[in-house]
Amino acid sequence: MATASKRLKVDDSSGLAPLQNFLSWCDRVGLTLSSKVYVSKQGTVAEYGMLAKADIEEGEVLFTIPRSALLHHGTSKVSALLDQNKACLENSSGWVPLLLALLYEYRSPQSHWAPYLSLWTDFSTVDQPMFWPKEERDRLLRGTGVPEAVDKDLANIQKEYTDVVLPFIRRHPDLWNPDTHTLELYTRLVAFVMAYSFQEPLEEDDDEEEEEEEERAPNPPMMVPMADMLNHVSNHNANLEYTPDRLKMVCVRPIRKGEEVFNTFGQMANWQLLHMYGFTEPYPTNTNDTADIPTARLYEVVTQGVQSDWDQQLLEDKWKTLCEMMGETRAFIFSRQGCLTETELHTTLRVLCMSKEEFCDFRENEGWEEEEDDDDDDKISQAFSSDGLPGLKAPWRRLIHQVARLTLESYGEGKREGRLIDGDQALIEDKASLAQLNSRQQRALQVRYGQKSILYKLMERTTSI
Known part of the structure; x- marks a missing residue:
C-alpha cells in the first residue's frame, strides 16, 4: 500500500474521486511516486498536472512505471487475438492494434485499465481542431496549415475505420459491437492517442551502414499512465527515460516547491501542439515555434x-x-x-x-x-x-x-x-x-x-x- 505522502485525498466536491481511484490503481500495479510530488487538478496549466511538494534537485526520480502497467495491444486482454490477426490490421499509421485494444478496454466494465481510462470521460476534454466546426477551424486557422492537416486526418480516420477496423470488429461480435464501438468513439480515441501516447525511441543500431540503407519503422505508440498527466512546455524540467523493465520520469533541472512538473513532447511548434494536443504555449514563450x-x-x-x-x-x-x-x-x-x-x-x-x-x-x-x-x-x-x-x-x-x-x-x-x-x-x-x-x-x-x-x-x- 502507498504511504500517505504518495496519496491524494479524495475530494468529491472537486470531482477528484476518479483521480483517487487512479492513484489507488497505481499502488496496485507497482507504480511508485516520489513523496516530493503530487497530482492535482488545481494550480496546473491543464485539467491534470503534477506539482512539487518540496524542492527537487536535478537527477531525482519523480516516479517509476513497470512495463506491465503500460497499456498497448500487447498488455490488453485481446492481445492474443490482435497478434493472430497482425497481417490484416496493418495500416500506414501503425495505430490500429492499440486503438482496437482501447476500444475493447474502454467499453469493458471489468477492464483492468478502467481506473486509468475513467480519468477521461468520453475523451472530450482534449479540444483538438479536429473537433471544431469546419467553418470555425478554417476561419481561425487560415494560413497556418492546421486546417489542411486536420482534413487529411479526418479522411484517413474514416477510411481506416471503414476499411480495416469495422470489418474486423464485425468478425468478433463477442468482443466488439459496431453500435457502441462507433466511428465517433474511434475518432475520439485517435485524438486520445495523439495527445497522450508515447513512442519509445528506437535503439541505436551498431551497424550504421545497415541503418542508412534501410529506414526502420518507429515503435508503435503506447499509453503510459501517470507520465501522460504531465503537461508540456518547451523549457521543460523533467524527462521520461526507458529501461528494460520500467520507465521513469527524471528531473532534468531543479524544481522549486509549488512549481509544476513539465515533461516535453519534443521540439514542437505551436501549430503542432494545437493540431495534436489541443493547446499552445503563449507567445513568445515557445522557442520551438x-x-x-x-x-x-x-x-x-x-x-x-x-x-x-x-x-x-x-x-x-x-x-x-x-x-x-x-x-x-x-x-x-x-x-x-x-x-x-x-x-x-x-x-x-x-x-x-x-x-x-x-x-x-x-x-x-x-x-x-x-x-x-x-x-x-x-x-x-x-x-x-x-x-x-x-x-x-x-x-x-x-x-x-x-x-x-x-x-x-x-x-x-x-x-x-x-x-x-x-x-x-x-x-x-x-x-x-x-x-x-x-x-x-x-x-x-x-x-x-x-x-x-x-x-x-x-x-x-x-x-x-
Missing part, C-alpha cells in the same frame, strides 16, 4: 516575373529538376533563428537563379560540377541563419522576401498603402482584448501570430538595402 513556406508558393513567386514562353520553359525545366532532386520536400521551414531546411532552400535558390548556360552545364554534369567552399554545411547553415540572411545574394534575398510576403497574405492580412496591417499584433499586445477571446480564439491567435512574427522578421532580414 516555426513557420512554413510551401515550395508551391515559391514557384508562384518566380512565375510572376516570366516575360516570354522561352523563360517559362526554362523555369519549368528548372522546377522539374528541383522536384526530382528534393523529393518529398513540401515546404521550407523557418524558426526565429533562421531556416531549418537551409540545404534544400540553398539548392532551390541556386538553381532558380542560374542562367540558361549555367543550368545546361548543371544538367549535363548531373549536379554540381564540383563542391565549392561555400557549399560546406556549416557555411550554408550560417548563411541562412537570421544573422546571415542579410548577406545573401540580392536575387536570393528578393525571392525570400517576396515569398514571405505572399505567405503572410495567405493569413488574410489587410493592406494599407502597400503595407500589411496585422490585427493579431494588436490583440496580442492588448491584454484586455486578449482576455475577451474564448479559448479556441486565443489558441488560434497564438498559432497565427507566432508564425507571422517569424515571417515578418524574415521580411526584415531580406529587405533590399
Whole structure:
C-alpha cells in the first residue's frame, strides 16, 4: 500500500474521486511516486498536472512505471487475438492494434485499465481542431496549415475505420459491437492517442551502414499512465527515460516547491501542439515555434516575373529538376533563428537563379560540377541563419522576401498603402482584448501570430538595402 505522502485525498466536491481511484490503481500495479510530488487538478496549466511538494534537485526520480502497467495491444486482454490477426490490421499509421485494444478496454466494465481510462470521460476534454466546426477551424486557422492537416486526418480516420477496423470488429461480435464501438468513439480515441501516447525511441543500431540503407519503422505508440498527466512546455524540467523493465520520469533541472512538473513532447511548434494536443504555449514563450513556406508558393513567386514562353520553359525545366532532386520536400521551414531546411532552400535558390548556360552545364554534369567552399554545411547553415540572411545574394534575398510576403497574405492580412496591417499584433499586445477571446480564439491567435512574427522578421532580414 502507498504511504500517505504518495496519496491524494479524495475530494468529491472537486470531482477528484476518479483521480483517487487512479492513484489507488497505481499502488496496485507497482507504480511508485516520489513523496516530493503530487497530482492535482488545481494550480496546473491543464485539467491534470503534477506539482512539487518540496524542492527537487536535478537527477531525482519523480516516479517509476513497470512495463506491465503500460497499456498497448500487447498488455490488453485481446492481445492474443490482435497478434493472430497482425497481417490484416496493418495500416500506414501503425495505430490500429492499440486503438482496437482501447476500444475493447474502454467499453469493458471489468477492464483492468478502467481506473486509468475513467480519468477521461468520453475523451472530450482534449479540444483538438479536429473537433471544431469546419467553418470555425478554417476561419481561425487560415494560413497556418492546421486546417489542411486536420482534413487529411479526418479522411484517413474514416477510411481506416471503414476499411480495416469495422470489418474486423464485425468478425468478433463477442468482443466488439459496431453500435457502441462507433466511428465517433474511434475518432475520439485517435485524438486520445495523439495527445497522450508515447513512442519509445528506437535503439541505436551498431551497424550504421545497415541503418542508412534501410529506414526502420518507429515503435508503435503506447499509453503510459501517470507520465501522460504531465503537461508540456518547451523549457521543460523533467524527462521520461526507458529501461528494460520500467520507465521513469527524471528531473532534468531543479524544481522549486509549488512549481509544476513539465515533461516535453519534443521540439514542437505551436501549430503542432494545437493540431495534436489541443493547446499552445503563449507567445513568445515557445522557442520551438516555426513557420512554413510551401515550395508551391515559391514557384508562384518566380512565375510572376516570366516575360516570354522561352523563360517559362526554362523555369519549368528548372522546377522539374528541383522536384526530382528534393523529393518529398513540401515546404521550407523557418524558426526565429533562421531556416531549418537551409540545404534544400540553398539548392532551390541556386538553381532558380542560374542562367540558361549555367543550368545546361548543371544538367549535363548531373549536379554540381564540383563542391565549392561555400557549399560546406556549416557555411550554408550560417548563411541562412537570421544573422546571415542579410548577406545573401540580392536575387536570393528578393525571392525570400517576396515569398514571405505572399505567405503572410495567405493569413488574410489587410493592406494599407502597400503595407500589411496585422490585427493579431494588436490583440496580442492588448491584454484586455486578449482576455475577451474564448479559448479556441486565443489558441488560434497564438498559432497565427507566432508564425507571422517569424515571417515578418524574415521580411526584415531580406529587405533590399
